[in-house]
Amino acid sequence: MPPALIAIDWGTSAARAYWLDAKGRILSSRSAPLGVQKVAPGGFPDALRVLLGEAVHEDAPMLACGMIGSRQGWIEVPYRECPTGAPAIASALAQVPGAPLWIVPGLICRDPRGVPDVMRGEETQILGATEVGEALSRTIVLPGTHSKWAVVGEAGIESFATFLTGELYGVLKDHSILGRLAARGDDAASFDRGVRRSLEADASLAHDLFSVRTLALTGELAPGAVGDYLSGLLLGAELAAGRRWLQRQRVPGDSVHLIGDTALCERYRRAFACAAIETTVGPADAAARGLWWIAREAGIAG
Amino acid sequence: MPPALIAIDWGTSAARAYWLDAKGRILSSRSAPLGVQKVAPGGFPDALRVLLGEAVHEDAPMLACGMIGSRQGWIEVPYRECPTGAPAIASALAQVPGAPLWIVPGLICRDPRGVPDVMRGEETQILGATEVGEALSRTIVLPGTHSKWAVVGEAGIESFATFLTGELYGVLKDHSILGRLAARGDDAASFDRGVRRSLEADASLAHDLFSVRTLALTGELAPGAVGDYLSGLLLGAELAAGRRWLQRQRVPGDSVHLIGDTALCERYRRAFACAAIETTVGPADAAARGLWWIAREAGIAG
Numbered sequence: 001m002p003p004a005l006i007a008i009d010w011g012t013s014a015a016r017a018y019w020l021d022a023k024g025r026i027l028s029s030r031s032a033p034l035g036v037q038k039v040a041p042g043g044f045p046d047a048l049r050v051l052l053g054e055a056v057h058e059d060a061p062m063l064a065c066g067m068i069g070s071r072q073g074w075i076e077v078p079y080r081e082c083p084t085g086a087p088a089i090a091s092a093l094a095q096v097p098g099a100p101l102w103i104v105p106g107l108i109c110r111d112p113r114g115v116p117d118v119m120r121g122e123e124t125q126i127l128g129a130t131e132v133g134e135a136l137s138r139t140i141v142l143p144g145t146h147s148k149w150a151v152v153g154e155a156g157i158e159s160f161a162t163f164l165t166g167e168l169y170g171v172l173k174d175h176s177i178l179g180r181l182a183a184r185g186d187d188a189a190s191f192d193r194g195v196r197r198s199l200e201a202d203a204s205l206a207h208d209l210f211s212v213r214t215l216a217l218t219g220e221l222a223p224g225a226v227g228d229y230l231s232g233l234l235l236g237a238e239l240a241a242g243r244r245w246l247q248r249q250r251v252p253g254d255s256v257h258l259i260g261d262t263a264l265c266e267r268y269r270r271a272f273a274c275a276a277i278e279t280t281v282g283p284a285d286a287a288a289r290g291l292w293w294i295a296r297e298a299g300i301a302g
Numbered sequence: 303m304p305p306a307l308i309a310i311d312w313g314t315s316a317a318r319a320y321w322l323d324a325k326g327r328i329l330s331s332r333s334a335p336l337g338v339q340k341v342a343p344g345g346f347p348d349a350l351r352v353l354l355g356e357a358v359h360e361d362a363p364m365l366a367c368g369m370i371g372s373r374q375g376w377i378e379v380p381y382r383e384c385p386t387g388a389p390a391i392a393s394a395l396a397q398v399p400g401a402p403l404w405i406v407p408g409l410i411c412r413d414p415r416g417v418p419d420v421m422r423g424e425e426t427q428i429l430g431a432t433e434v435g436e437a438l439s440r441t442i443v444l445p446g447t448h449s450k451w452a453v454v455g456e457a458g459i460e461s462f463a464t465f466l467t468g469e470l471y472g473v474l475k476d477h478s479i480l481g482r483l484a485a486r487g488d489d490a491a492s493f494d495r496g497v498r499r500s501l502e503a504d505a506s507l508a509h510d511l512f513s514v515r516t517l518a519l520t521g522e523l524a525p526g527a528v529g530d531y532l533s534g535l536l537l538g539a540e541l542a543a544g545r546r547w548l549q550r551q552r553v554p555g556d557s558v559h560l561i562g563d564t565a566l567c568e569r570y571r572r573a574f575a576c577a578a579i580e581t582t583v584g585p586a587d588a589a590a591r592g593l594w595w596i597a598r599e600a601g602i603a604g
Contacts, residue, residue: 071519108520116516146512162512164478171473176466202550204543205507206536210448210464214418217373218410234508241506248504 002060005301007291010068011121012037015051024292036067044074061302063295065104066121079108085156086127090297102300109159117162122148125259126157128290137255143264149242151251161245163238169231178212178230190225194232195274198240205237235271259286304362306604309593312370313423314339317353326594338369346376363602365593367406368423381410387458388429392599404602411461419464424450427561428459430592439557445566451544453553463547465540471533480514492527496534497576500542507539537573561588
């Protein structure tokens with residue numbers, strides 16, 4: 001029997017396809033390192049064939065989210081403005097010419113100064129988490145290279161903010177003087193120390209990052225703890241700024257819902273605990289759930 | 303006639319030697335890309351010969367400052383605690399065995415939480431600027447890979463703080479998603495825009511860095527302006543944190559004295575102007591002046 005929908009989470013570095021039955025249940029899934037950054041212009045039809053492998057169903061409708069809809073993707077799908085929800089997003093899908101493949105638009109929002117923020121893919125994960133009622137909080141945090149904090153409400157996704165935390169950790173670890181010292185292990189106490197430092201009123205990331213070096217130099221931070229302390233400083237800085245961001249929007253900041261990679265969500269859960277913020281986590285297949293909801297709203301699921 | 307002193311500013315990536323006469327005037331200077339990071343263990347005698355070239359004066363006393371006195375340098379000279387001044391620093395020079403070469407100790411200070419900060423080389427530049435009375439302000443800022451802010455007073459160098467600004471700019475430009483967009487040019491308005499953003503009360507570096515990408519994406523920042531905006535955000539963040547650091551120490555923050563590379567000092571001067579902070583600059587040969595002062599205090603200048 002053909003699937004009711006092939007749901008594809010197609011990001012910057014990788015793509016994952018889910019085969020869903022008529023009730024939206026995941027029958028199987030398959031991933032490939034064929035993210036948008038790794039596919040040459042014109043190469044997306046071939047990349048899709050590789051991703052789907054033998055399990056091609058010529059007639060099955062396909063719905064994709066993520067960077068596949070960006071300027072560097074298969075076709076560029078204009079951003080939808082926040083606040084917005086599943087019905088509006090479903091009405092703005094773009095179809096790839098000549099294929100039963102639709103792409104979900106990303107979202108754009110502007111802060112009070114008019115500065116834009118954008119997401120592509122996370123909107124679908126957020127809908128996937130809220131659809132099943134798992135998001136107990138108004139605030140959803142998606143840790144990652146570019147972490148997203150989103151506020152959800154009756155209008156759907158109301159606003160969001162991006163933090164470069166994961167990318168900062170990566171470039172500092174791989175390319176800075178701090179990185180030569182840094183091995184991230186599982187030194188929870190040093191991680192908490194970094195988080196707590198960044199939560200203090202006089203924290204300053206550009207200054208505090210240097211303490212990674214000086215504490216290691218004076219032997220006040222063990223070699224195996226350096227990476228965890230650095231990670232803690234960065235997550236703490238995100239948390240402090242995210243908390244202020246919620247306050248400015250008058251959204252209670254006492255609990256957040258985390259979606260993403262299990263190990264990374266655990267790291268964030270630990271950081272939030274340092275700030276006495278409660279966390280709930282999941283689901284793991286939020287993108288597939290969100291794509292299923294959007295496909296049904298759009299009437300394209302078989 | 304042999305020089306009274308060969309003064310050497312020996313840093314991480316390069317070394318510069320100054321030949322000084324009996325009044326401390328610079329007769330000539332010479333540099334080599336033989337910073338501590340580029341010299342293998344045991345290679346310092348050869349590196350010194352290359353640096354001095356033909357102008358060797360076997361008997362001339364030599365005084366060096368900078369990373370040459372670090373664990374990765376020729377010999378490790380223990381840090382001096384702040385507050386400290388030229389007499390105390392001059393009494394703590396370490397002599398390289400078998401050579402008329404002395405090395406200036408670096409400084410260490412601790413913030414109220416006990417977290418250490420360190421410098422090697424900048425203490426000499428600061429003394430060089432204060433000795434000649436050019437430092438009109440109690441606050442001296444030395445822009446660079448690791449910018450230093452120092453408070454000077456009757457006791458000498460009272461305290462200081464390091465900001466990773468230059469290194470953050472480098473790794474973000476060369477290795478992050480922002481870097482692909484970033485060409486630093488001379489778009490002063492975009493630089494100021496970045497500085498001003500980071501000076502705002504709700505600034506958050508990890509979040510604001512993402513605006514480099516989104517503003518470029520929406521065409522609200524011209525491709526040629528991206529690097530200047532990024533540079534402005536980072537300098538503004540340093541300035542905001544440095545200003546708070548001065549306040550906590552009850553040091554007036556209405557003027558600072560800049561020492562360093564001319565173009566970089568001009569960039570900082572511009573950033574300080576955005577915050578209505580007055581700046582004075584110089585001298586260019588602060589390290590040589592500081593080394594001369596320390597050598598005379600120590601009685602090693604010929």
